[in-house]
Amino acid sequence: MWLVGILPDSIFYIMFFLGLVGIIASIFLRNVPVINKYHNPIFLLGLLLAIVGIWYAGGVSKDREYREAISELEVKIAQAEKRAAEASAKVEYVYRDRVEVVEKIRYEVVGSIREYSGELDANCQISPKAIEILNKSASAVSDEDTK
Amino acid sequence: MKFLMLISLMFLAGCQTTVEREFPPIPPGLTVSCEQLELIPENTDKMSEMLVVITDNYSSYHRCQAKVDAWLMWYKEQKEIFESVY
Numbered sequence: 001m002w003l004v005g006i007l008p009d010s011i012f013y014i015m016f017f018l019g020l021v022g023i024i025a026s027i028f029l030r031n032v033p034v035i036n037k038y039h040n041p042i043f044l045l046g047l048l049l050a051i052v053g054i055w056y057a058g059g060v061s062k063d064r065e066y067r068e069a070i071s072e073l074e075v076k077i078a079q080a081e082k083r084a085a086e087a088s089a090k091v092e093y094v095y096r097d098r099v100e101v102v103e104k105i106r107y108e109v110v111g112s113i114r115e116y117s118g119e120l121d122a123n124c125q126i127s128p129k130a131i132e133i134l135n136k137s138a139s140a141v142s143d144e145d146t147k
Numbered sequence: 148m149k150f151l152m153l154i155s156l157m158f159l160a161g162c163q164t165t166v167e168r169e170f171p172p173i174p175p176g177l178t179v180s181c182e183q184l185e186l187i188p189e190n191t192d193k194m195s196e197m198l199v200v201i202t203d204n205y206s207s208y209h210r211c212q213a214k215v216d217a218w219l220m221w222y223k224e225q226k227e228i229f230e231s232v233y
Contacts (some may be wrong), residue, residue: 066164070164070166073166073232074166076231076232077166077167077168077232080228080229080231080232081168081169081171083228084171084172084225084228085171085172087171087221087224087225087228088171088172088173088174088221088225089174090224091174091177091217091220091221091224092174092175092176092177092217094217094220095174095176095177095213095214095216095217096176098209098213098216098217099176099210099213102206102209102210102213103206105206105209106202106203106205106206109202110199110202110203113195113198113199113202114195116195117193117195120193120194120195120198121193121194121195124193124194125192126191126192126193126194126197128189131187131189131191131197132189134187134197134201135186135187138184138185138186138187138204139184139186140184
């Protein structure tokens with residue numbers, strides 16, 4: 001079927017047409033003296049041309065169908081890729097926006113801690129054990145892992 | 148004759164066509180792992196210093212949560228787009 005891509009489509013229709021002409025001509029040639037001896041070769045050649053022609057004409061038709069489907073798919077993919085890029089940009093924007101809010105809140109909270117640090121630190125003693133326990137929670141490493 | 152049959156088979160052989168498709172772009176902010184939580188310095192004796200570290204860790208969690216949510220949103224949207232093509 002790769003021939004379909006190389007030769008022009010019309011050649012297969014011409015082959016089919018010539019094949020039909022050959023078959024019909026061979027029928028008439030049978031009754032014409034002198035040249036009736038060419039009846040069989042012309043008939044066989046016509047039949048071969050008609051079969052090959054009709055086979056490839058079908059191939060051409062299917063090939064055109066597939067090419068249209070491929071073009072349609074390529075357009076769809078191009079649109080999908082554009083939408084995918086837009087969706088990624090939107091996700092990035094939403095993510096950055098949320099991180100910005102988190103940073104803003106962190107800044108405010110740390111500011112409050114600094115503001116009230118005198119009050120917070122005045123009557124508070126921190127046990128080293130409390131720090132150890134909190135750090136263990138933050139590092140997510142069990143005692144077994146540290147051994 | 149066998150040779151002719153083999154040659155004729157060549158004319159019947161079809162070709163394969165591949166339609167290329169690119170993997171959707173990943174938002175740059177989502178390509179980095181979530182950060183490690185901070186540890187409180189062992190010699191800390193001030194509550195305010197400890198609270199700052201705890202606040203930083205809460206912020207880290209919220210940034211990581213935003214990242215995971217963004218990944219989920221990205222996956223959902225890309226899946227919808229992917230399925231709309233085929």
